[in-house]
Amino acid sequence: MKTLRQSIVMPLLFAALGWCQTALKAVPGQSLSVAQSKASVQELLHRPADWNNVPLKRVSLNRTPPLYDTDEPAVLEVPSVDVRSARAEGKLLVQLTWRDATQDAANLAKVPATPPESRFRKLPTEADDRFFDAAAIMFPAKLASDLVAPSLQMGDNDRPVEIYYWNAARGAMVMEAQGRGTTRRTGQAFAADADYQNGEWTVTMELPDLPTDTTIAFAIWNGSQKDRDGRKYFSVWQLLK
Amino acid sequence: MSKHQYAMVMDLNKCLGCQTCTIACKKLWTDRDGTGYMYWNNVETRPGLGYPRQWDRIGGGWKDGALQPSPLPTMDDYGHAWEYDYEQRLFEGKRKPVMPSPEPQSGCNWDEDVGGVNGDENYFFYLPRICNHCTYPACLEACPRKAIYKREEDGIVVIDQDRCQGYRYCIKACPYKKIYFNEVTGKSEKCIFCYPRLEKGEVNACAAQCPGRLRFVGLLDDPESPVHKLVLVHKIALPLFPEKGTQPNVFYVPPFNPPKRANYGKSILEDSRLPLEYLIYLFGPEVKDVITRLESELKKAQEGGRSEVLQLLIGRDAETRYRIRPQLVQIQLQGA
Numbered sequence: 420m421k422t423l424r425q426s427i428v429m430p431l432l433f434a435a436l437g438w439c440q441t442a443l444k445a446v447p448g449q450s451l452s453v454a455q456s457k458a459s460v461q462e463l464l465h466r467p468a469d470w471n472n473v474p475l476k477r478v479s480l481n482r483t484p485p486l487y488d489t490d491e492p493a494v495l496e497v498p499s500v501d502v503r504s505a506r507a508e509g510k511l512l513v514q515l516t517w518r519d520a521t522q523d524a525a526n527l528a529k530v531p532a533t534p535p536e537s538r539f540r541k542l543p544t545e546a547d548d549r550f551f552d553a554a555a556i557m558f559p560a561k562l563a564s565d566l567v568a569p570s571l572q573m574g575d576n577d578r579p580v581e582i583y584y585w586n587a588a589r590g591a592m593v594m595e596a597q598g599r600g601t602t603r604r605t606g607q608a609f610a611a612d613a614d615y616q617n618g619e620w621t622v623t624m625e626l627p628d629l630p631t632d633t634t635i636a637f638a639i640w641n642g643s644q645k646d647r648d649g650r651k652y653f654s655v656w657q658l659l660k
Numbered sequence: 661m662s663k664h665q666y667a668m669v670m671d672l673n674k675c676l677g678c679q680t681c682t683i684a685c686k687k688l689w690t691d692r693d694g695t696g697y698m699y700w701n702n703v704e705t706r707p708g709l710g711y712p713r714q715w716d717r718i719g720g721g722w723k724d725g726a727l728q729p730s731p732l733p734t735m736d737d738y739g740h741a742w743e744y745d746y747e748q749r750l751f752e753g754k755r756k757p758v759m760p761s762p763e764p765q766s767g768c769n770w771d772e773d774v775g776g777v778n779g780d781e782n783y784f785f786y787l788p789r790i791c792n793h794c795t796y797p798a799c800l801e802a803c804p805r806k807a808i809y810k811r812e813e814d815g816i817v818v819i820d821q822d823r824c825q826g827y828r829y830c831i832k833a834c835p836y837k838k839i840y841f842n843e844v845t846g847k848s849e850k851c852i853f854c855y856p857r858l859e860k861g862e863v864n865a866c867a868a869q870c871p872g873r874l875r876f877v878g879l880l881d882d883p884e885s886p887v888h889k890l891v892l893v894h895k896i897a898l899p900l901f902p903e904k905g906t907q908p909n910v911f912y913v914p915p916f917n918p919p920k921r922a923n924y925g926k927s928i929l930e931d932s933r934l935p936l937e938y939l940i941y942l943f944g945p946e947v948k949d950v951i952t953r954l955e956s957e958l959k960k961a962q963e964g965g966r967s968e969v970l971q972l973l974i975g976r977d978a979e980t981r982y983r984i985r986p987q988l989v990q991i992q993l994q995g996a
Binding site: 488527530535536541542543545600602603647648 | 691694727732733734802822
């Protein structure tokens with residue numbers, strides 16, 4: 420049996436979110452200026468100083484409403500993410516910086532190439548109840564001719580999205596989706612660099628060379644708050660300029 | 661609702677606590693990376709902590725049509741794997757005693773044979789546990805990825821490893837805590853009721869290896885199957901914690917224990933060695949009727965009569981204990 424929140428309030432809220440995302444495209448404040456960098460992709464990925472002259476945009480984050488009745492409450496403790504973006508060598512580099520008092524990361528052991536049945540020792544599950552910090556950038560999988568953005572809830576049937584997802588334990592992976600609950604890993608990886616210092620994450624991701632006027636959105640997960648799935652912080656669509 | 665439903669009945673009076681089922685399952689399914697702590701089948705001493713410890717008290721399941729909250733069990737609840745420091749003794753010339761490290765604090769079958777005390781007598785019994793392949797699986801409802809599904813053809817509940825993203829809402833929702841997270845793969849895993857064996861007409865590995873011959877397997881809706889007879893005809897097998905609302909398809913013949921030492925000849929319900937309250941806690945109030953039925957069957961046999969129920973429970977051969985119907989399940993599915 421569904422509760423009132425599940426049956427009426429949530430669909431209304433998501434419908435409202437869906438409407439907002441397309442309407443917001445026209446708002447000038449929701450655009451993101453991309454700098455042209457003289458540095459190489461490798462320098463931008465691994466040398467933080469090369470980002471000093473790139474203008475910063477503080478993007479507000481929203482917290483998804485509680486999705487499940489049995490979920491623990493979450494707070495809006497990551498209110499914004501600072502975004503810098505630059506083009507270099509035919510790639511789009513995006514750097515995300517956000518404050519997070521707890522570093523939820525791990526160096527998970529790499530699975531040996533030999534099959535487990537030929538090894539006496541198998542890798543253990545170190546912990547079953549930890550979740551890791553993560554960040555993602557979402558953009559339309561194909562360029563829209565009608566300038567309508569996909570649904571902010573992981574795209575929709577007509578407008579699939581690509582998601583460049585970075586996780587503090589599992590690394591960078593490309594995902595694709597056509598609506599809520601359809602996200603799947605493509606098996607592809609991408610270049611990313613992450614650093615945690617003084618209660619702040621800085622994650623730089625190498626994206627394809629997305630053209631101007633592409634919509635792009637951001638999401639942040641805080642592992643210590645058991646964030647995973649739609650339990651996260653998210654921005655509305657931004658227009659690349 | 662699935663077209664058919666495989667079910668298992670375990671006669672707790674015959675369980676030796678030997679863990680052969682546990683090892684059969686482990687060797688077959690959970691001898692991989694990340695699965696060390698997983699026991700899709702485990703046998704725990706009751707009363708006792710269980711595995712993960714206190715699983716029966718931490719939450720999950722259904723109440724009034726809504727999923728109930730539950731924390732995730734931690735590795736402290738499962739117990740951390742330990743190693744023995746043989747190196748120092750055998751190769752480094754130190755002569756310290758070989759000790760486990762880290763110091764064991766908990767684990768699978770941690771409190772084996774501890775049990776409880778009723779008056780002046782110790783009592784315990786063994787409770788083998790697998791996934792209950794519930795008719796209303798809370799895990800399935802909780803998964804936002806729709807990675808868990810109940811097989812239409814035989815009611816077995818499985819996790820699609822391609823769809824699972826390791827969110828672990830299922831582990832929280834399962835009131836029996838029979839789903840485990842594999843941190844190496846980042847996905848959750850559970851008992852699959854040995855469906856690849858059933859599809860070939862072979863019974864589950866845990867049942868096949870059981871020296872006590874306490875497991876009965878078949879389709880609950882097949883009138884000829886032993887599980888149908890034990891659960892629906894003779895009504896002597898009950899699910900565990902029926903109040904959790906998931907309607908399990910694993911059933912137990914409750915321990916038909918003798919009366920206390922000094923009370924030979926008395927009814928079990930008059931002076932039970934196991935406190936009846938504890939059996940009611942595990943199997944619900946219906947356990948009293950089941951014990952009464954079992955007692956009358958026993959009396960019938962003791963007086964020289966023939967008890968069909970006891971003959972079935974003895975389960976002399978595999979044909980009595982198992983009725984696997986791969987053809988029926990497949991034909992019905994093709995016609996669906």
